[in-house]
Amino acid sequence: MEERKITCIGCPIGCLLTVVIEKDEITVTGHTCRIGKEYGVKEVTHPCRIVTSTVKVNQGVEHVVSVKTESDIPKDKIFECIQELKDCVVEAPVSINDIILENVAGTHVNVIATKIIERKEDPHG
DSSP: OEEEEEEOOSSTTOOEEEEEEETTEEEEESOSSHHHHHHHHHHHHSOEEOOEEEEEEESBSSSEEEEEESSOEEGGGHHHHHHHHHTOEEESOBOTTOEEESSGGGSSOOEEEOSOBOBOOOTTO
16 A cells, blocks of 8 residues: 555645555545646656746847747656757747647657747837
8 A cells, every 4th residue: 555645736625635545546635626626646657747937039128938848748858848849949929729749759749839929110110
């Protein structure tokens, strides 16, 4: 038997969960809603996270745009995701929800923009 104490991040309450793993059975206690129970099981069987970062922008009024994964990705793919984003550069203009990087780290999850970046005005134009 293995017992883990984790804080649920499924909602703002942040319940302290106790997850007990015994053979093929997982028991979650301490949750105040079904999200907590689902989170507890997922966290011990397949932990995932949403990744947020920034990506360089060419010709933008700002030099970077904030981005995030459209959904959570496996924790063991986070560093690979960040590495791919490090080498990514986009051209302005950028709109919210523009796909910045498809299928990041082979996860079938896209990275999207979370901010609008306008293109710089050409001073000679």
